[in-house]
Amino acid sequence: MPAVRTGPVIGLSVQVVLLAALALPTGLSAAGWLTGVGYGLVVCAALSRGLSRSGARVLGPADRVTLTRATLVGGVAALTVDSFGRPAPVATMVVLASVALVLDAVDGWVARRTGTVSALGARFDMEVDAFLILVLSIHLAPSAGLWVLVIGAMRYAFVVAGWLLPWMRAALPPRYWRKVVAAAQGVVLVIATAGVLPRPLTVAALAAALALLVESFGHDVRWLWHHHQSAQPLLMPHSSCSPLTRSDPEMMISAKEART
Numbered sequence: 001m002p003a004v005r006t007g008p009v010i011g012l013s014v015q016v017v018l019l020a021a022l023a024l025p026t027g028l029s030a031a032g033w034l035t036g037v038g039y040g041l042v043v044c045a046a047l048s049r050g051l052s053r054s055g056a057r058v059l060g061p062a063d064r065v066t067l068t069r070a071t072l073v074g075g076v077a078a079l080t081v082d083s084f085g086r087p088a089p090v091a092t093m094v095v096l097a098s099v100a101l102v103l104d105a106v107d108g109w110v111a112r113r114t115g116t117v118s119a120l121g122a123r124f125d126m127e128v129d130a131f132l133i134l135v136l137s138i139h140l141a142p143s144a145g146l147w148v149l150v151i152g153a154m155r156y157a158f159v160v161a162g163w164l165l166p167w168m169r170a171a172l173p174p175r176y177w178r179k180v181v182a183a184a185q186g187v188v189l190v191i192a193t194a195g196v197l198p199r200p201l202t203v204a205a206l207a208a209a210l211a212l213l214v215e216s217f218g219h220d221v222r223w224l225w226h227h228h229q230s231a232q233p234l235l236m237p238h239s240s241c242s243p244l245t246r247s248d249p250e251m252m253i254s255a256k257e258a259r260t
Contacts, residue, residue: 007059008044008051011067015040018075022092029082036078043070047124054120062111063118065103066125072100073132080139088139094194100132101186129182130155136189144192144206151185151210154217167228172220181216185209 019036022028028036047067051059059067075096079088107125111117137152162168188209192202 007064007067008047011047011071012040012044015043015071015074018071019078022075022079022089026089028078029085031084032078032082035081036074039074039077040071043067043074046127050120050124054118056118056120060111060116060118060121061114062107062116063121063124065107065110066121066128069100069103069107070124070128072096072103073128073135076100076132076139077135080135083139090193090195093139094190097132097136097186097190097193100128101183101190104129104183104186129186133182133185133189136186136193140189140192140206144203147210148206151189151206151213154213158217158220168221168224170224170227172223175220178216178220181212184212 015036019028019033023033047059051057073096076093079093079096082088104125107121111121134152134156137148137150140148158168188205191197192206195202197205
């Protein structure tokens with residue numbers, strides 16, 4: 001087996017082991033198994049492709065941490081789908097999601113500490129974050145209201161908009177507040193899943209999280225639009241003099257990779 005695929009395949013194997021462990025107490029429905037295994041296969045295939053395209057032979061230290069997070073998120077996804085037919089093991093879901101959130105701070109630290117920061121690692125980390133937020137939103141929708149789905153769907157809507165509108169695929173400058181808002185979504189959704197707050201406070205917290213997310217996405221969309229408008233008169237054949245281009249990776253990242 002090629003070395004480039006070893007890490008992702010190990011991740012898939014661990015995903016199956018986790019699903020089996022989750023099934024031991026009360027069992028896991030066929031839908032839950034299909035969700036967990038299907039998710040694991042997608043992660044394995046996407047990560048293998050990413051490694052091949054980046055030229056990396058193996059996963060870096062930080063990537064292994066992110067893969068651990070991805071495995072935990074796969075467990076949350078399986079339990080969420082399983083809960084459509086019976087009560088969910090909320091405590092287990094909260095533990096899995098909480099550990100995944102804590103490790104979100106670890107993989108970045110490991111990447112910086114070991115000098116293994118990469119575009120693939122950043123993208124992998126972002127996709128895991130986005131999917132966890134989507135899964136938790138789906139879990140909460142029946143009890144909190146369908147509007148909660150907007151929290152999980154907004155990042156994917158932003159990506160789709162980029163496919164349809166080329167100007168939304170331009171580069172975004174790094175923004176710390178964007179990271180804060182993304183982290184807040186996960187924390188609020190886990191607290192809401194745990195059910196430790198009275199329902200009015202839970203709904204208020206979810207609404208506040210959504211408001212922050214709308215503001216953050218709105219800020220980036222406005223920036224992209226204004227940049228698009230201001231850049232048009234400056235475009236010249238074979239010109240690369242624009243002060244904001246993709247050629248400066250230290251200052252700019254693509255909108256698709258910036259949004260979570």
